[in-house]
Each structure stands twice: as C-alpha cells, then as structure tokens.
Amino acid sequence: MDKATTSKFLLRRRPTSDKLVDIGFKNFVVAMASMVAVVLFSIFAVIYYESTESISRYGLRFLFSSAWNPVTDEYGAFTAIYGTLFTSIASLLIAIPLGVGTAIFITENIIPEYIRNTIGIMVELLAAIPSVVLGLWAVFIMEPFIRPFLNIIYEVFGFIPFFSTQPLGAGMMPAILILVVMILPIITSVSKDSLKQVPSKLRQAAYGIGASRWTTIFKVIIPAAISGITGGVLLALGRAMGETMAVTMIIGNSNNFSWSIFAPSYTISSMLANQFGEADGSQVSSLMYAALILMILTLLVNVFAQLIVKKLSLKYQ
C-alpha cells in the first residue's frame, strides 16, 4: 500500500459533503413515504369538505331517499347505495365457490403441475384485462347471449319481486355477472396463496388417520387457511364496491328503485362516472357526499381485510 492510500484509511471521519448527502437522502425518503399519508388524508379531507353542503342539508336522509332531481335540487342516494351493496354481495356469493374451488383445484395434486400452473396464470391474467374492455365485451357479447336465459327465468319466476321485470338489455344481473369475472382472480389468487401456506404436515397427519382427500380439505386445509381466504374475499368485496367502468356500461344507469335484478339500476361509482362531468352547484356536493359514502364503505372493508390477513401471517411463519 502506498502512502496516499494509507493516509486515506487513517481518515476515520467522513467528509461533510458525504454526511449531507446521507442526511438529505434520508429526509428525501421520509418525505416520499409521508406522501402516502398526505394523499390518503387529503382525499378524505377534500371529499368531506366538498360534500359539507349536502351533508348539512340532507343529513342521514340522503341515505334513505331515492330522489335525484337536479331541477328541484332534491337528492338521495338510496338506489345507488342499495345497488352498490346488492351487486357486490351477489357477485361475491357467486365468486366465492368458483374462486375457492379453483384455488383448491390448483393447489391439490389432482392433475400435473404444469397444467395447474397454467390455470393459475390464466386466472391471474384475467385481472390484467382493463374493466372498460370487460364492459365492452359485456355490452356486445355477454348480455345478448344471456338475455334469452334471463327471459326464461322472468317467464317462470316472474311472480317473485326479484325477477319481476322483463330483461331488456342493461340491468343489474349482467352487472353482477361481469363483477364476478372481475373479482374471481382476486379470490382465486389470495385463496391459492393461503392454501399453499398450510404446512404439509397437517395434510399428512389427516391422510395418516385415514381421511379422504376431500375430508382433509374441508376439515383440515380450509379451516387452517380460512383467515387468508376471508381476507381475500373482503379485498374482492372492496374491489367490487368500487368497480366503475364495466358496471357503468352494463347496469343501465337508472335512479328508479326496483327490487328486480333485471331492471336498470345504479351503483355509487356508476352514478359518479355518469353525472360528475356535467354536474354543477349542489349536485356536485351531493355526488361528493355519495363518493364519501363509497370511500367509507371500501375503507371499512379494506381495514377489516387487512386485520384478518395480518392474523394469518402470524399463524404459520
């Protein structure tokens, strides 16, 4: 080692410029991390602030009235709230058995692994298709295809309020089906991950005492993975409630309340997508109120989902 290098190593202290860069970088990343909190809070604050006019004018009455009349300035979001909750929960009820069933099928060794992996990747790629494309497909291909079947249901079960209007195109039922397509990948991939995390010892123990494959799945594997699956289901519920484009294109956008799932309806997000562009005055404030309700609903579902998922990760690690 020559003298210059040796003297370099003798310098134990870092130059000030180095320290400044170090401290500056730390402050930079702290600031960037804080941006998340800033954005989240300002979304809440801005939407709350913009909706104060409507909140003070209508209060909770807004939630239970289905009037929507820009001429007389009378607003209520009952149809949209009902539509949001009904479409998302109905689609969840269809998607849970499909998604969890698929997840079980691709985590069990029923068929060769490369086929299972392909199915898994295909379901996940479904999540990559933009919702507006799914909406386009729903409007031009799916809805005309299922209309005859819906008509049969209407003719046979028309006396039940849920099926009491004739399906004439856009309506709640096609919206529910397209939501199923959209949330299926979430439920499948989260369930698949949590099923995979179940230690193989549990499975071997069940097989060892003579349980059959499906007894093992129902009595051991699913109970062990249930918190992860529930978390995934709740994430999917949040997604379904906030989903906008595909639903807007196929739900028919009508603020007239109807019990029938074949009738055109509204969700909060489709109402926003439809009316926000042309709204002014107190209509904007009412739409903001609806947006606030949507925000709170999805927030509750998401926070709950996170708490449940956190429980799982503590269990088997």
Place this chain on the structure above:
Amino acid sequence: MNYNSHKPLTYNPSLTRNIWNKALTIISALFAIISVLPLILVISYVLIKGGSYINFDTLILEPEPPGDDLLSAGGIGPAITGTFIMASIASIISIPVGVGGGIYLAEYSKSGKFAKFIRFGSNVLAGVPSIIAGVFIYAIIVSTKILFGSMFSGIAGGISLSILMLPTIIKTTDEALKLVPNDMRRAAFGVGASKFTMITNITLPAAFSSISTGVLLALARAAGETAPLIFTALFSRYYITSFDDLFYEMGSLSVLIYNFALEPYEAQNQLAWAASFILVVVLLTLNILSRWIGSLGAFSKNKV
C-alpha cells in the same frame, strides 16, 4: 374391538366416501374451467373482433366525431399517444415517490410506528376505488384551475393515475428490499460505505428486477384505467402538437373505448373494438414481461 374384520383393503369405488371424493373433484375441476372461461372468451373476442378492424389507417388517423361519416370512424392514433403520455406522467410522479417510500420502509424503519402506519396507509390507498382518485383530482386540480388556469388536462389525468400506481410500487419496493440478505448490508458498512452508498450501490441494484416487476404491473394497471380519466383528462380527438397541449383535454384508449362503445353507430363501435385490441395486447405483454423479469430476479437472488 374386533381387529380381524374382513373389510378388504383394496380401493372400492362404490364406497360413499370414494363417490363423494370423485364428485367433489369433478366439481372443483368444473369450477376451474368456469374460472378460466371468461379469460378465453374475452381474449378471443377482443383479438378476433378487434384485430379484424386493425389497419394502418386505424392506428394513425384521428377519430371522427360520431355520426359524421357512417362508414369510417377514423383511427385511434391520438388515443394511443394520449395513453402513452399520461402513463409516462404518472410514472414520472409515482416512481420516485413509490421507490423512495419503499426504501424508507425497508431500509430506515423496518418496524417503527410510522413505518407500520405507512404500510397500512398504502394498503388502504390500494383499496381506494379508482373513481375516487378521479373525483379527488377533479376537486383539487380541475375545478380550482390550479395548473395555470387549465381545467381538464392530460397532466391532471396523469396525476390521478399516479395515485393508483403509488401503493403497488411502494409495496413491491419494500418487499424486494427486504429480500436482500442483511449480510450484503453489513459487508457494505464494513468496507466503509455510507448508508446512501449502501442503498444506491448495493441493495437497490440487488432488488432492481423485483422493483421493475412492480413498476411494470402498476403501469399496466394505470394504462388500462378509465374511471380516473373521464373527468380529469376528458377526451380529445386531436394529436398533441406542442408542449402546451399537455394542459388541455387529452384522449386515451380507455376513454375512447368507453365513449365509442355506447355510441349507436357501427363505425364507432368498431373503433372501440380496435382500441381494446391494442390495449389488451399491450397490457398482457406488460404483464407477461413483468413476470419474466420477476423470474430473472429469483435467479439473481440465488446467485447472491
């Protein structure tokens, strides 16, 4: 108990439990087929129907106003550039913020209170419906005309997309950096590197492929989003010709699909299918590319 029972030990398919087993296996296989079916149907319709309307004119012409010309609706050129520009604006904003935030979470405060809160917050932000991002940007940028007096603009659209990209990028950066072995950090400190040098020269390069996977996935999601754009960027039928045009309405593929799908004219509907063809091909390519890059990362991790 009688252990000398004469039950045969061979597999008996007529036992109730074996019948149930078979039946449930078939049902789960059916569910898997039903789950894959939508993807196959959507992709094949988009590729066949959309692909048949794709030609050179469609790719470069400007779209015609609905009803002007019943035979031709022009093309989707401005929408392609618009989507590209707004996705770029969104990336320019969200990559530094997201990667920076991820670095903070993984390198500076692994389990501090603030870090826990930020992780929680970014998960919550990931769950915020995309239309809310549009409403938010409308309220703070479009209606206040804060951007040099312009209302609907491509920049506002890009900013609202960046809100959607942010949580994904933070999360993947955080997780990618956590996978880098601590030995590498200690080795860097051991030879006298400062924390800044350690992060920029050691851990970020080691986590680079996983981070780019996250960025590409976020980009793919943002490029396909419509809801945040319909009242921030609105729609425009024209190419942008100068920098100033960024401050005016801007078209995008997804909004073009939304607008033209609901037109009663056949020509406009065809254009919507052509636009979905381009959008789906680009997004699936981005997704598959990101998976491929992610798998490269797993390999380089083994090398380390």
